[in-house]
Amino acid sequence: MxxxxxxxxxxxxxxxxxxxxxxxxxxxxxxxxxxxxxxxxxxxxxxxxxxxxxxxxxxxxxxxxxxxxxxxxASPTRREMEDTYAVREQLECISVGIAATRISERNLRRLDDSVLEEEKAFEEKNLELYLEVNENFHRIIAESSGNRVLAEYVENILARTNAYVVFYDPFYDIDDNPSIAHHKGIALALKEKNSEKAVKLMREHLKLSLSDLNKPA
Amino acid sequence: MxxxxxxxxxxxxxxxxxxxxxxxxxxxxxxxxxxxxxxxxxxxxxxxxxxxxxxxxxxxxxxxxxxxxxxxxASPTRREMEDTYAVREQLECISVGIAATRISERNLRRLDDSVLEEEKAFEEKNLELYLEVNENFHRIIAESSGNRVLAEYVENILARTNAYVVFYDPFYDIDDNPSIAHHKGIALALKEKNSEKAVKLMREHLKLSLSDLNKPA
DNA sequence: ACATGAATACATGCATGCTATCACAGATAC
DNA sequence: GTATCTGTGATAGCATGCATGTATTCATGT
Missing domain, CATH: 1.10.10.10 (Winged helix-like DNA-binding domain superfamily/Winged helix DNA-binding domain)
Known part of the structure; x- marks a missing residue:
């Protein structure tokens, strides 16, 4: 690699x-x-x-x-992390909702690529790469919303939440990473231009991410 | 003064x-x-x-x-301003929705005070004070949500949108400022702990603010 | 007249040194 | 023993100078 x-x-x-x-x-x-x-x-x-x-x-x-x-x-408390995810949920749900109505073919492909890379990084247990690719998935969606300001805010909050990895271990459940499956689902919903479904899946995905913060670091 | x-x-x-x-x-x-x-x-x-x-x-x-x-x-385009307001709407609506469920008596009073000051500043045509007090109204609500991260983001987007004043004149319609009436309505909804109503009014209020950007500078 | 390129003026990026402020330890008072 | 004061070391805030990169201008050639 x-x-x-x-x-x-x-x-x-x-x-x-x-x-x-x-x-x-x-x-x-x-x-x-x-x-x-x-x-x-x-x-x-x-x-x-x-x-x-x-x-x-x-x-x-x-x-x-x-x-x-x-x-x-920073040494965010559990409460602060929850607060952060509450904001992230708002921003990303509106982001994916809009993206579903107007995402380009090119970005759909980039999304697929990013999921593939993600799987590879997970298999290799390459933490840094995994986080980077994971972040990229969300970034592509934000860009696809066409709202630059929104994308800027998503970028900011991605930086925050990704740093929370200090508190947990994404490879804790060795064989199981529902996050990747979620990404696949979201990518599919975007392909189908199904805005509601995309938003629903994104919301679930983020709820899960938050609960992941309980996994030992 | x-x-x-x-x-x-x-x-x-x-x-x-x-x-x-x-x-x-x-x-x-x-x-x-x-x-x-x-x-x-x-x-x-x-x-x-x-x-x-x-x-x-x-x-x-x-x-x-x-x-x-x-x-x-910066020289934001019409499009960028709309994008900004779309984000602001999301953040402020969630903010006011939560605030309605938990705002303190003290902050309710601060809210009332801020509306009074706003009326005074408007009468005096004191632009800077008007903007400051206006901003403060929204800031109090964000604080009242109890979500620090959310408040931080609202603070940031308030700074952005307030700068858009360069492009318009809030005192253009000399005798009429529906914005203050809106604030009164939102404050009332918060007093009544009516979350839905507060969100609805906030959304309308921001739509109006955006359309205000058409008033000559 | 227009395009190209070099020279010059200008603005930023960074390093360094000085000063003001803060954090902490030890001393003193109660 | 607790609290307050005080001095000393450590650290951030700021000013300044130099190096590097950018924008503009003007000359040159077609």
């Missing part, structure tokens, strides 16, 4: 992606302090781009910044 | 608020370039806090940043 290198245009972008990577791959503990200098030294850059990356992560709710005090990794 | 000074903890925060003020009070044209140095000189600070403020505004969709090139004020 060839891991394509992360692409970035600026140092700040690099730091952002790298930090996000470290969070998702459980290299950091929720609530831990994130001093600018430490990160700067570790990544071989100055504090400036680190500051920028931290603020971006803060806008996604992954990092908490206290003025004049510093940044620390 | 005593205009309380804007409060801020850091220079970056000051620049952020000041820029936002200038946008809302129509001192800047949509699409105009926003060079860091210009702003820095104008506000008597260095480029660093200006950069930070610009990125924050970008996360609210008010400013467009092109890497290595610069920032410019």
């Amino acid at each position: 060839i891991m394509e290198p992360r692409l970035y245009t600026t140092s700040a972008d690099y730091v952002y992606q790298e930090l996000r990577h470290q969070i998702v791959t459980k290299q950091m503990k929720p609530g831990q302090r994130l001093p600018e200098v430490n990160i700067a030294v570790q990544m071989g850059v100055s504090r400036t781009p680190v500051r920028e990356a931290l603020r971006r992560l803060a806008s996604e709710g992954l990092v908490l910044i206290i003025p004049n005090s510093g940044a620390r990794l | 005593i205009m309380e000074p804007r409060l801020y903890t850091t220079s970056a925060d000051y620049v952020y608020q000041e820029l936002r003020h200038q946008i809302v009070t129509k001192q800047m044209k949509p699409g105009q370039r926003l060079p860091e140095v210009n702003i820095a000189v104008q506000m008597g600070v260095s480029r660093t806090p200006v950069r930070e403020a610009l990125r924050r505004l970008a996360s609210e969709g008010l400013v467009l940043i092109i890497p290595n090139s610069g920032a410019r004020l």
